[in-house]
Each structure stands twice: as C-alpha cells, then as structure tokens.
Amino acid sequence: MDADTVDAVGQAAEVIVKTSNEFNVPGILLAIGDATGQPVNLVVFALTIATLFAFWVLTRCLGFGGGGGGGSSNTGSSSGDCVLITGACGGGKTAMFQTLRSGEVFLDRTVTSMDVNEARIEVRSEKLGKSKRARLVDLPGHPRLRAKLDRYANGAKAIVFVVDAVDFTSQRRAVAEHLFEILSHPAVQKRRCPIMIACNKSEKITAHPADFVRKRLEKEIEALRTTRGTLEDTVGESGAGAVGLDGAEFAFEHQRSNKVDAAGCAVAGNDLESVREFIVRRG
Numbered sequence: 360m361d362a363d364t365v366d367a368v369g370q371a372a373e374v375i376v377k378t379s380n381e382f383n384v385p386g387i388l389l390a391i392g393d394a395t396g397q398p399v400n401l402v403v404f405a406l407t408i409a410t411l412f413a414f415w416v417l418t419r420c421l422g423f424g425g426g427g428g429g430g431s432s433n434t435g436s437s438s439g440d441c442v443l444i445t446g447a448c449g450g451g452k453t454a455m456f457q458t459l460r461s462g463e464v465f466l467d468r469t470v471t472s473m474d475v476n477e478a479r480i481e482v483r484s485e486k487l488g489k490s491k492r493a494r495l496v497d498l499p500g501h502p503r504l505r506a507k508l509d510r511y512a513n514g515a516k517a518i519v520f521v522v523d524a525v526d527f528t529s530q531r532r533a534v535a536e537h538l539f540e541i542l543s544h545p546a547v548q549k550r551r552c553p554i555m556i557a558c559n560k561s562e563k564i565t566a567h568p569a570d571f572v573r574k575r576l577e578k579e580i581e582a583l584r585t586t587r588g589t590l591e592d593t594v595g596e597s598g599a600g601a602v603g604l605d606g607a608e609f610a611f612e613h614q615r616s617n618k619v620d621a622a623g624c625a626v627a628g629n630d631l632e633s634v635r636e637f638i639v640r641r642g
C-alpha cells in the first residue's frame with residue numbers, strides 16, 4: 360500500500376468511528392452477533408476489514424493512491440515503480456513502448472502525439488533469464504519537458520532515454536539539453552534513478568555507436584554546464600540539482616546520484632534486449 364492509500368484507509372477508519380458513535384453501532388453489532396450466533400468481537404473485526412477493503416478498492420478505482428496515466432494527478436505514478444521512456448521526438452519511444460508491450464514490432468504506425476502512454480507489463484530479459492513486472496510510461500518529447508517530468512519523476516524508478524542514433528549528430532544539442540533537464544531534476548537525483556541512453560535505430564548502417572553518442576553527449580553537457588553556470592545559478596533558485604563535478608570536465612560517471620549507461624538497440628527487428636535487461640535489472 361502506498362502513502363496515499365494508507366492515508367485513505369486512515370480516513371476510512373475515522374469515518375467508521377464517527378459513524379459508530381452516531382448510529383449506536385455497538386447496539387446493532389450486538390444484535391448481529393446474537394442473530395448469527397458469533398461473538399461480537401468477531402463480527403466487529405469482520406465488518407471493519409470488509410469496510411477497509413471496500414474503501415481501498417474505491418480509492419484505487421477513483422485513481423487516488425498512484426496510477427498516473429497522464430490524468431490530472433500532479434504526482435504521476437507515485438507508487439515509485441515507473442520506468443520512464445523519454446527523449447526527443449522521433450527517437451522511437453512510442454514504437455519501443457508498444458513493442459515492449461505487445462512483443463510484436465510496432466513500426467510506422469505511430470503518430471506524433473503529446474499523449475502519455477502507460478501500461479503495466481511483464482518484461483523478459485533472455486540474457487538474464489528473468490522477468491519483471493514494470494509500469495512503463497512513454498513520456499513524449501516536449502519543449503516543456505520539465506512540466507511532464509515534474510509530474511512523473513516522483514514515481515520513477517529508472518529512465519530509458521531514447522536517442523535517434525541515425526540523426527544524432529544534427530540533434531545533439533537538443534538531445535543534450537533534454538538529458539541535462541533529466542540529470543538536474545531534483546526528483547531524479549533524489550530517487551537515484553539509473554538512466555539508460557538507448558541509442559535506437561542501430562540496425563541502420565548510418566547509426567552512431569552507443570559509445571560515440573555517450574562521449575558526444577558528455578561534451579555537449581559540459582558546454583551546457585559552462586554556459587548555464589554563467590547565466591544562472593542552476594543549483595539555486597530553479598531547484599535543480601548540480602550536474603557533474605566542480606572543476607572537472609563533465610563525465611557521466613561523475614553523476615553521483617544516477618548511474619548512466621548507453622547501449623544500442625533497434626525497435627526494428629525487435630532488438631531490444633539491452634532495454635529489457637536494463638528494465639529487469641533496474642526497473
């Protein structure tokens with residue numbers, strides 16, 4: 360049970376106590392006890408459990424207590440077990456989400472969408488010989504990523520950052536800015552979310568290898584760090600956390616709160632073992 364549910368159950372217990380005072384519940388229970396031939400304590404116990412259970416089911420159905428789903432909740436999936444799939448538009452997030460969900464390659468059927476896709480699915484890594492149930496969230500690339508991240512980061516356990524490995528060079532600045540937002544996000548740091556840079560479309564001969572993408576992103580983030588450091592105090596007013604170490608050129612391994620790895624993958628051909636392995640290990 361998560362914090363919201365515990366809270367809701369607490370409120371339910373209060374209602375039961377109040378109601379019992381108003382309606383002379385002890386008297387009614389005595390009558391039920393007499394009629395059923397059960398000791399009154401047992402009847403009270405059974406009724407309390409039934410009421411709490413009904414209340415819990417009700418709170419789940421109404422969407423309290425962590426469900427996310429892109430609704431109006433400002434905490435996203437607060438149960439803390441989300442694997443966020445994020446990155447710039449066109450990288451293949453939705454194709455990856457749908458392929459992981461259905462097990463069938465899902466290509467050329469996606470339309471650019473601002474909708475958040477969310478599903479609880481079983482992810483299997485053949486390499487690890489293990490499966491894990493995880494709640495996947497396809498978080499669309501958005502100029503105002505921060506708003507979406509704020510909504511979902513509090514429930515994130517791990518992040519798959521999808522990069523188009525073919526178009527990477529032309530998009531590298533925007534991709535780095537996007538990743539910077541994630542790395543500096545207070546909730547992402549606080550929750551110590553592991554991050555996988557998934558270099559998608561690797562089946563294409565023109566795709567850049569994961570190591571190249573990783574190193575190039577380190578350089579771009581270093582450049583951003585320098586400009587942002589002189590423009591604003593990112594650690595101060597914005598609430599963002601520090602990225603990298605003072606006095607050292609940026610490297611992902613300096614990111615103390617988040618382990619960052621990069622690996623190639625391709626939704627095409629369902630070559631997603633690196634992503635599945637990451638989710639099973641870290642999700």
Ligand SMILES: Nc1nc2c(ncn2[C@@H]2O[C@H](COP(=O)(O)OP(=O)(O)O)[C@@H](O)[C@H]2O)c(=O)[nH]1
Nearest residue numbers: 448449450451452453454467469560625626627
């Ligand atoms: N060649 C190739 N194309 C892909 C792959 N994954 C996704 N795509 C295509 O890339 C485009 C954008 O994919 P989409 O999932 O909508 O990207 P999103 O904006 O990140 O959600 C679509 O035309 C996909 O069919 C891949 O592994 N290889």
Ligand SMILES: [Mg+2]
Nearest residue numbers: 452453472499
């Ligand atoms: Mg999409």
